[in-house]
Amino acid sequence: MSKKLLTLQDELRKIAKDQGADLFGVADLTVAHEFVCSQGGEYLKRFPRAISIGVRLLDALVDELPRHEEPMVVFTYRGLYNTVNSRLDQVALSLSKRVQQEGYQAYPIPASQTVDSQRLTGAISHKLAAHLAGLGWIGKSCLLVTPGYGPRIRLATVITDASLEAGSPMDSRCGECRKCVDLCPVKAFTGIPFNPSEPREARFNANLCNQYQNKRRERLGDGLCGLCVYVCPYGTSKNGNNPRSHG
């Protein structure tokens, strides 16, 4: 990689951290172009890299999610969720502008976006980009699980034609754990480990999750659930970021 690109990558990492991102990585999208284009369209093929950024959620709020029938809990979590998404979008814009200044294309994908209402997917899977960047693995919950913060993060992605240095995907550390599979109130997960050659439907029924959250929204005014984020032993404050209760 050229010195110019290495310098740019260091600068981008610093911009992300300075603006509040807790995680920064670069993914080689060429290894997943077929999947990426099947979700976001052929246009995305021109972008060989994805910059993945993550912002950690607050443990004090995530730890309260088992009480998510209480309006105070769900609305406070919603506030955090929206604020973190907004921060991610701001960081993604700053990174995109810096990349563009150097003469490359940059295309920020918002933190929370659904472009396919049938499959409930965005223009790109933030989780896949983060996984390919080496920030974590796709757990049985279909969430990105990071070694330090577990799934207690939100993600955004900037796709680019700047050939930045990419990380390597991380192997799953779920092991025999099934906590997310067992706790999900609508049994949306099959418990099958992530396999990039299988569709998401083999592991996760997104419609069951969506219907559950819609019903909660009708009843409570907001439907966020998040129990699969709460229960993962990775990243929990009680476990000091160490999955001692694993299994």
Ligand code: SF4
């Ligand atoms: S958010 Fe709740 S309903 Fe949806 S998959 Fe996670 S635990 Fe299940």
Ligand code: SF4
């Ligand atoms: S709760 Fe257990 S099985 Fe589910 S993602 Fe976390 S480590 Fe993996």
